[in-house]
Amino acid sequence: MKDIYVDDFDKLKHGERRLITNGRLEIGVFRVKDAIHAFLNVCPHQGGPVCQGRVMPRVEEHLSDDMKSVGMSFSDDEFHLVCPWHGYEFKFQTASHVGSSSISIRRYATKVVEGRVYVSV
Numbered sequence: 001m002k003d004i005y006v007d008d009f010d011k012l013k014h015g016e017r018r019l020i021t022n023g024r025l026e027i028g029v030f031r032v033k034d035a036i037h038a039f040l041n042v043c044p045h046q047g048g049p050v051c052q053g054r055v056m057p058r059v060e061e062h063l064s065d066d067m068k069s070v071g072m073s074f075s076d077d078e079f080h081l082v083c084p085w086h087g088y089e090f091k092f093q094t095a096s097h098v099g100s101s102s103i104s105i106r107r108y109a110t111k112v113v114e115g116r117v118y119v120s121v
């Protein structure tokens, strides 16, 4: 196990990423609000470059008492990574697909030490 320096925490803004390599593997490192997440850049669907996808807030539908839609909004707390090939969405918090917890992307441990972001590989 080794730690790879990615960038300074302050240089990564919310929703931004860095792609790093470790041998033949490519890893996407993201800042989402004040958290750092790192995933293997391989989608479990058909191997697409999931870490090159969009960072999107979860879309929330609001329902009336009689369960009719009264509008939609974006979540302030939950963000998803959307694979650019076919649109599979993964939750940053769990690394799992939004519709099936049995499908997930590979997560790597991260840490911030003295303002510097590292990924453990």
Ligand code: FES
Binding pocket: 043, 044, 045, 046, 047, 048, 049, 050, 083, 084, 085, 086, 087, 088
């Ligand atoms: S390869 Fe990612 S959604 Fe198909």
